[in-house]
Amino acid sequence: MILAAAPVWLLSSCSPSNTSGTSASSTEQVTTTPTSETANVTAPKPPIAKKEPKQLTMHGNTRTDNYYWLNQREDPEVIAYLNAENDYTKKVMADTEDLQQKLYQEIVGRIKQQDESVPFKDDGYWYYTRYETGKEYPIYARKKGSLTAPEEVMVNANERAEGLNYYAASGMNVSPNNKLLAFGEDTVSRRKYTIRFKDLSTGQMLKDRIPNTTGGAVWANDNKTVYYTVKDPALRSYKIFKHTLGTPASQDKEVYHEADETFSTFVYKTKSDKYIIIGSGSTLSNEYRFLDANNPNGTFKVIQPRERGLEYSVDHFGDKFYIVTNKDAATNFKLVQTPVSKPGKANWKDVIPHREDVLLEGIEIFKDYLTLQERKNGLTQIRIKKWNDPKTDYYINFGEEAYTAYISINPDFDSKTLRYQYSSLTTPNSVYDYNMETKQQELKKREEVVGNFNPESYEAKRIYATADDGTKIPISLVYRKGIKLDGSNPTLQYAYGSYGSSTNPGFSSVRLSLLDRGFVYAIAHIRGGQEMGRKWYEEGKMMKKKNTFTDFIDASEYLIEQGYTKPDKLFAMGGSAGGLLMGAVVNMRPELYKGVIAAVPFVDVVTTMLDTSIPLTTGEFDEWGNPAEKDAYDYMLSYSPYDNVKAQNYPNMLVTTGLHDSQVQYWEPAKWVAKLRDIKTDDNLLLLHTNMEAGHGGASGRFQRYKETALQYAFLLSLLDQNQ
Structure with missing residues (x-):
């Protein structure tokens, strides 16, 4: 779905100076009700940071930063402070x-400890996340064909996290043939992930390791080539590489370098599985390029070159790209389509025009339906349109004064069922399956609040x-x-x-x-x-x-x-x-x-x-x-x-x-x-x-x-x- 950072400190016996002459942290006598154990207590004193003035001059203005020295993360004195x-x-x-x-x-105590997400179906498998009682981390699993099939554990994050002070798994992505898993791991909390691979048929981890990434890997359709994003020393996502399973990461080929330091880059696959997309974005501008996912050795082609002030995002359906954009002063964004063969903005044609009172936040494409996530008067709305029937164009009615609703995970391109999530300030998070043809909806799960809520x-x-x-x-x-x-x-x-x-x-x-x-x-x-x-x-x-x-x-x-x-x-x-x-x-x-x-x-x-x-x-x-x-x-x-x-x-x-x-x-x-x-x-x-x-x-x-x-x-x- 497109959805539009001597010791330099001391426990001083003196109060810190301030311009009023009053003590901001002097020792106080705290009066308490006398007991057999204590009559009065001396309040703790805060640590007082040493001043090391540093002059910072810009545009003829000089600022004095007395605590600039605190930016040395590895300095034992800083850690001590x-x-x-x-x-x-x-x-x-x-x-x-x-x-x-x-x-x-x-x-x-309000959290249901033995819990499980609502499974979603993708290419013949049901995927879900579950938690076990007393465990801190999720178990990522799937079942083939039906929910009564045996469980296949893809990643047990509790086992991966053993002995670590911090652990986060990210970017679970299964290969097109359903046999291999790529995922990222961060063990420091700097959001620098090492991508790992697992053979789901044997349960064995592969030797391939790709460090310093954003955590996600995108599969080409050959089941052996993946694209991923790496970070520069300032943690900007700045390069896209191509990796072939079984080869050292040092041999990976750079396929894109975002040289403009005001932009970051990323890579994803269209829901249709037809194209690999590389995107670059800044606050005010975007640029995308695409490659046939069946041809990982091909060359990426630009959809529309970047222009300052032109924002857009891309998905694919049939022989067209569908683009959410602010082109032509569409401040609240609009939806356009353009032929894959001629993707530049000169060929963009409106599908959903710009509206002054409605913000277009994103879209979800299905074979027979287009769904839109919009925002009006501060509240999210979900709109449903049928591709071949202009009369089928309606909104889901939520019926509360203040709420939030958003399109959830919908990987099945052929489905007539939209999964969305809904909650309000008084309604726990709820997962619904909505039949876009019959307008019938089914509550699949509502977050259980343990206790007497x-x-x-x-x-x-x-x-x-x-x-x-x-x-x-x-x-x-x-x-x-x-x-x-x-x-x-x-x-x-x-x-x-x-x-x-x-x-x-x-x-x-x-x-x-x-x-x-x-x-x-x-x-x-x-x-x-x-x-x-x-x-x-x-x-x-x-x-x-x-x-x-x-x-x-x-x-x-x-x-x-x-x-x-x-x-x-x-x-x-x-x-x-x-x-x-x-x-x-x-x-x-x-x-x-x-x-x-x-x-x-x-x-x-x-x-x-x-x-x-x-x-x-x-x-x-x-x-x-x-x-x-x-x-x-x-x-x-x-x-x-x-x-x-x-x-x-x-x-x-x-x-x-x-x-x-x-x-x-x-x-x-x-x-x-x-x-x-x-x-x-x-x-x-x-x-x-x-x-x-x-x-x-x-x-x-x-x-x-x-x-x-x-x-x-x-x-x-x-x-x-x-x-x-």
């Missing part, structure tokens, strides 16, 4: 350890805040029924707001631990995402990025105004680019929030975007701007959280990161916390937690990741004096 921060967080949160354990047990106990709704420029900002809410709008409700407000990524109002059993303790959960659909169409994204990027931050603040003020909460019970949370959002918001309006969770936050915007050796930098100049240009530099500098820390009171804050993060490097949050400690004027909590064995996505495994969730929730609840 991060460990000291972890020790401090653990000591501060010691009183919540029972609560953390209780929350963790609640969260994992009753969706009727919760209410979901959508409200709209008004931004300063008059824009209506949707907010999706969920809470237990019966709350009063008297400002007394603790509320967790979440948002992302970047890259055109839409935050859908879906279900989370994890979230119940907050809802059942009286929380309102609010998703602010701020600009920078794509919930309200492509324009929503354009209005929250580049030189309009501050709309993302002010939209979030306006949503917070509206929640307070409407009586859902008040500042001493309002919390904010965001991760990655959403962590940038958190950093900007606490600089701009810190008084609005009791506490903030910033997960793997992208907070050192200017320095990172000036360093093209850092992963993901060059490909994001059209998202944030290129600070080598003065206007972009000045604008980014005006909101970069790290550069705008000031002498003021900040909310209680929990900041998390991973030592091996490949998306947002650990030193950004580490530097930010160090600078906040030095400058802020309050005694509120400021905690940094670094997972020393994981990366951007946190711990691997099915359950371990929820230990960090339990820490986050305990942090929120402790600030409300709710330790139950």
